[in-house]
Amino acid sequence: MLTFTAAATQTAFDPRRLGKQNSGFSDEELSDIICLLIPRSEHARREVDRIALENPQHLVGGDDADAVELDLDLEDEASRFELNPRGGGKHAIALRLSAQVKDPLQGFTFGRNAHRCDICFVNDPLRRLSNIHFRVYINAYGVLMLEDQSTNGTIVDEKLLKSKAKQHSETRRTLSSGSTVKVLMHADTSDLTFLVRIPRREGEYEAAYRANLIRYMRDLKGIEKEDANATIGPGPGGHVCLYHPILHLHLRGGSQLTRTLGRPLPRAISGSTSRSSPDPEVRSPGDGQRQR
Secondary structure, eight states: OOOOOOOSSSSOOOOGGGGGGOSSOHHHHTTEEEEEEEEOOHHHHHHHHHHHHHOGGEEEEHHHHTTTTHHHHHHHHHHOOOOOOEEOOOOEEEETTOOOOOOOTEEEEEEEEETTOOOOOOOTOOOOSSOOEEEEEEEETTTTEEEEOOOOOSSETTTTEOTTOSSSSEEEEETTOEEEEEESSBGGGOOOOEEEEEOOOHHHHHHHHHHHHHHEEEHHHHHHHHHOOOOOOOTTTTOOSSOOOEEEEEEESSSEEETTTTTTSOOOOOOOOOOOOOOOOOOOOTTTOOOO
């Protein structure tokens, strides 16, 4: 005897309607995380695992990242479907509104220079990476962007961005949930590939994130205004410093931003921005060569 199961006539219940959300993060973290970068190549996984041991402030556990609810409205394109399976590795990169960054006016910087990059990649025998290879930032309209600042370029959703091309080339691209970011290294097996994932937020979670984002953008304007009004004067040693002082964030327990010269800025800051700066390059004879 054949039996048939009736199709479901109701949508699945969303636990957030009871003030709960089904991700691996707390409510506070969910309103603070801009996006996750989940490693999708073996080389990217190895680099992220190394960063977890050396400087884990921008990392979260892979299980937590995998538990983030997908926004299927953004990730249902056929070209992105194969990237949706879980399992990016032990860790993932989390970009947060409250993160400590090297330079808030650059956003989150990625490259090979540990003194200038928030996320530093070191396994680069042919120096394919630039000092600052690319940056991820929120523009004035609240849109998540990636800007290439490299010699060899960054691929976003199969589009090559190259800021230092001899001919005019696109340098910026919008990031959305399901976007891919790739840096071509010295061999196919060493490419750095990441999947962008933006947590799905609705109701009170979306409102909390938007409130944090508004404060973040307002504080960035405060930094820009401070820079515009700054005058060049002698430093602690009596000499005039022509270089922009590095900004440091102290966001936990007090949220105070200070300069390396020791003079505090007048406001609490929690973020990054969209201004770029030139990236001096040091290239080896092997640059531009890619082994198959």
